[in-house]
Amino acid sequence: xxxxxxxxxxxxxxxxxxxxxxxxxxxxxxxxxxxxxxxxxxxxxxxxxxxxxxxxxxxxxxxxxxxxxxxxxxxxxxxxxxxxxxxxxxxxxxxxxxxxxxxxxxxxxxxxxxxxxxxxxxxxxxxxxxxxxxxxxxxxxxxxxxxxxxxxxxxxxxxxxxxxxxxxxxxxxxxxxxxxxxxxxxxxxxxxxxxxxxxxxxxxxxxxxxxxxxxxxxxxxxxxxxxxxxxxxxxxxxxxxxxxxxxxxxxxxxxxxxxxxxxxxxxxxxxxxxxxxxxxxxxxxxxxxxxxxxxxxxxxxxxxxxxxxxxxxxxxxxxxxxxxxxxxxxxxxxxxxxxxxxxxxxxxxxxxxxxxxxxxxxxxxxxxxxxxxxxxxxxxxxxxx
Ligand code: FES
Ligand SMILES: [Fe+2]
Numbered sequence: 001x002x003x004x005x006x007x008x009x010x011x012x013x014x015x016x017x018x019x020x021x022x023x024x025x026x027x028x029x030x031x032x033x034x035x036x037x038x039x040x041x042x043x044x045x046x047x048x049x050x051x052x053x054x055x056x057x058x059x060x061x062x063x064x065x066x067x068x069x070x071x072x073x074x075x076x077x078x079x080x081x082x083x084x085x086x087x088x089x090x091x092x093x094x095x096x097x098x099x100x101x102x103x104x105x106x107x108x109x110x111x112x113x114x115x116x117x118x119x120x121x122x123x124x125x126x127x128x129x130x131x132x133x134x135x136x137x138x139x140x141x142x143x144x145x146x147x148x149x150x151x152x153x154x155x156x157x158x159x160x161x162x163x164x165x166x167x168x169x170x171x172x173x174x175x176x177x178x179x180x181x182x183x184x185x186x187x188x189x190x191x192x193x194x195x196x197x198x199x200x201x202x203x204x205x206x207x208x209x210x211x212x213x214x215x216x217x218x219x220x221x222x223x224x225x226x227x228x229x230x231x232x233x234x235x236x237x238x239x240x241x242x243x244x245x246x247x248x249x250x251x252x253x254x255x256x257x258x259x260x261x262x263x264x265x266x267x268x269x270x271x272x273x274x275x276x277x278x279x280x281x282x283x284x285x286x287x288x289x290x291x292x293x294x295x296x297x298x299x300x301x302x303x304x305x306x307x308x309x310x311x312x313x314x315x316x317x318x319x320x321x322x323x324x325x326x327x328x329x330x331x332x333x334x335x336x337x338x339x340x341x342x343x344x345x346x347x348x349x350x351x352x353x354x355x356x357x358x359x360x361x362x363x364x365x366x367x368x369x370x371x372x373x374x375x376x377x378x379x380x381x382x383x384x385x
Contacts (some may be wrong), residue, residue, distance in 0.1 A: 010270055010271075012272075013271065013272045014194070014195050014272070014288070015194045015195075016191060016194060016195065016254070016276055017272050017273075017274045017276065017288075020245060020256040020274050020276070021262070021268050021273060021274055022268070023245050023256065024243075024244075024245055024256045024257070024258045024262065024273075024274045025258070025262055025267075025268040025273075027243050027244075027245060027258070028240055028243055028258050028262060028264065029264060029266075031243070032243065033242070033243035033244045033245060033366065033368075034244060034245050034246040034368050035365040035366060035368070036365045036366075036367075036368050036371050037365070038365065039362055039363060039364055039365055040362075040363040040370075040371045040374065040375075040385075041360050041361070041362050041363075041385070042214075042360060042361040042362075042363065042374055042385070043360050043385065044354060044357055044358075044359060044360050044361070046212075046214070046361075046378075046383075047211075047212040047214065047215060047304060047305070047354045047361065048212070048304050048305060048354060048355060048357060049304060050303070050304055052304070052381065052383075053212075053300060053303075053304040055381040055382075056282075056300065056377065056380075056381055057085075057086075057300065059380040059381050059382075060281075060282035060283070060376075060377050060380045060381070061085055061173055061282065061283070061300070062172070062173065062174060062177060063184060063281065063282055063380075064170040064171065064172060064179055064180075064181060064184045065084065065085065065170065065171060065172070065173060065282075065283065065284070065297075066168050066169070066170055066280055066284040066295070066297060067082075067084060067089075067091055067101055067162065067168075067169040067170065067171050068080070068082075068091065068168070068169055068201070068295070068297075068310075068312060069167060069168055069169070069197070069199060069201050069295065069312065069314060070099065070164050070167055070168060070169055070198065071167075071198065071199065071200050071201045072091060072169070072201050072312075073091055073092060073093040073099055073169075074093070075093065075119065076093050076094060076095045076096075076097060076134070077092075077093065077095065077119040077120055077121055077134050078092070078093050078117075078118075078119050079091060079092035079093075079114060079117060079118060079119070079120060079123075079134065080092075080117040081104055081112070081114045081115050081116060081117065082310070083299075083308075084101070084160075084171065084173060084299075085173055085299045085300065086173075086299075086300075086302075087103060087160070087173055088103070088104040088105065088112055089101050089102060089103060089104055089160065089171075090102045090104045090113070090114045090123065090157070091169065092120075092134050092136075093134070094133075094134045094135035094136075095121070095133075095134060095135065096135060098135075099162065099164055099169050100135065100136060100159055100162060101159065101160040101162040101169070101171040102132075102136045102157040102158065102159055102160070103157060103158040103159075103160065103175065104157070105157070105158070106125040106127065106130055106157075107130070107138065107155040107156070107157065107158075108125065108127065108128055108130050108141075109127065109128075111125050111126060111127040113125045113126075113130075113131075113132060113157070120134060121133065121134055122134070122139060122140075123157075124140075128141075128142065129141075129142050130142075132156065132157050135156075136156045136157040136159055137153075137156040138152050138153075138155040138156050138157075158175050159175065160172055160173070160174075160175050160177075161175070161177055161178065161179035162179065163179055163181050165181050165185060165189060165192075166185070166189055166192035166193050166195075166197060167192065167195075167196070167197030167198045167199065168192075168197065170184070185250075185252075186249065186250035186251075186252075187249045187250055188249040188250060188252045188278075188280070191249055191254070192278075195288075197286075197293075197314070199292050199293065199314040199315055199316055200314070200315040200317075200318055200319040201312060201313075201314060201315075202292075202312070202313035202314065202315050202319065202328040202329075202331075202332050203312075203313050203328070203329070203332035203333075203336065204310065204311070204312045204313075205310075205311045205312075205336045205339070205340065206308060206309065206310050206311070207308065207309045207311070207339070207340055207344055208301070208306070208307075208308055209301075209306065209307045209308070209309060209344065209347050209348060209351065210305060210306060210347075210348050210351040210352070211305060211306075211307060211347045211348060211350050211351025211354070212300075212304055212305060212306075212307060212351065212354070213283065213298045213299060213300045213301070213307035213308075214298075214373075214374065214377070215307070215347055215350050215351060215354070215361075216298045216307050216309050216343075216347055217283065217285065217298045217370075217373060218361075218363070218367070218370045218373075219343045219346070219347055220277070220285040220287065220296050220298075220343075221255070221277070221279060221285065221367070221369030221370045221372075221373055222242075222244075222364075222366070222367040222368075222369055222370055223239060223241045223242055223243070223244060223255075223257055224241065224242045224364065224366055224367060225241075225346070226239060226241035226242070227241050227242075229342045229343065229346055230338060230342055233334075233337070233338045233342060234334055234335070234338065235335075235338050235342075237260065238259055238260055238261075239257055239258065239259055239260060239275065240257075240258040240259070240260055240262070242366055243257075243258060244256055244257045244258075244277075244368070244369070246368045246369065246372065248372065251281040251376045252278065252279055252280050252281050253278070253279050253369065253372050253373075254276050254277070254278050254279070255276070255277040255278075255279075255368075255369045256274050256275075256276060257274065257275040257276075257277055258273065258274060258275075259272075259273045259274060259275060259289075259290075261273045262274065271290075272290040275287060275288055275289055276288045277369065279369060279372070279373050281373070281376050282373075282376065282377060282380070283297060283298045283299060284296065284297050284298070285298070290316075291315070291316055291317075291328075291331070292313065292314040292315045292316040292317075292328075293313075293314040293316075294311060294312070294313060294314070294335060294339075295310075295311070295312040295314055296309060296310070296311055296312075296339075297309065297310040305351050305354070305355050306351075309339070311336065311339050313328060313331070313332045313335065313336075315328050
């Protein structure tokens with residue numbers, strides 16, 4: 001029997017979790033999640049060959065990429081300097097309210113005009129003090145007569161095509177790229193909108209790894225490793241490993257992962273007991289939890305055997321509510337330690353082994369998220385295996 005209290009609890013559960021709970025619970029009772037028809041072997045070269053890495057940059061990374069949650073720049077003037085894959089950018093909300101992704105390279109001779117994060121009306125280059133407003137326009141240049149034959153109006157910071165959708169800011173790496181978020185997101189957009197991911201941004205951590213970006217991505221697309229790598233931490237203890245559902249949204253997908261609290265009673269308890277682990281093609285994972293989520297961006301490094309992970313804690317509650325920031329400030333170091341000290345260690349180790357060139361990688365039938373992501377990447381680079 002459903003009581004009014006149960007209804008009140010369930011109304012707080014996001015629609016995708018409500019939809020998934022019975023299926024995920026049934027998989028737990030059966031002891032079996034989604035299985036692909038066969039294993040998938042990824043050639044060693046896909047982790048080590050500079051030619052394949054370059055091809056991925058030209059194809060997969062020519063797609064719209066998640067820059068971060070919209071809340072990374074909430075108010076006019078808010079900015080964050082970061083390196084989007086290999087492009088230094090300033091993410092900034094202009095005085096007009098529009099979020100922009102500007103190449104962080106002075107139009108005089110390329111110096112970076114901003115670092116870190118903050119709130120600013122102007123960015124002033126440290127080299128010769130050209131200054132730009134928070135929409136990117138060149139607003140001041142000392143000794144202007146030295147540049148009298150240049151048109152100042154054309155010397156704004158270069159802007160990457162970008163747009164906000166479903167709580168996230170998306171951009172193209174190439175300033176001449178065409179951003180088509182309708183085509184890119186397809187059915188994923190309605191799914192994300194059903195969550196209302198207007199979550200506040202908590203702590204951000206960046207990790208440099210000695211392994212290919214796809215190795216790092218794989219570690220966040222399967223829960224097979226949880227009992228071994230995360231046995232003693234909140235991730236291993238809070239979930240049921242190696243069982244998940246898979247649903248595709250065009251080139252993107254969603255894993256449904258049971259939280260330990262789903263239990264093994266004949267009926268799942270009321271409340272939120274499934275984590276949705278989204279894959280946004282090509283290089284972003286969003287893992288939800290009842291308190292918010294973790295956004296993980298996996299970016300190729302300067303060599304095929306190096307990568308960078310940007311990990312962001314998303315808060316479902318507003319951080320300016322009493323006591324909320326303190327809660328997330330306590331939580332963030334715990335989850336960051338899992339990624340850095342547990343996943344990070346085995347990923348370094350994988351990188352060393354794959355760099356020997358002696359063996360390929362095998363993705364199990366149970367590692368369906370890894371398989372699905374790899375198949376999309378392989379399709380983009382035109383490789384049949
Ligand atoms: S490089 Fe920026 S002002 Fe000269
Ligand atoms: Fe992990």
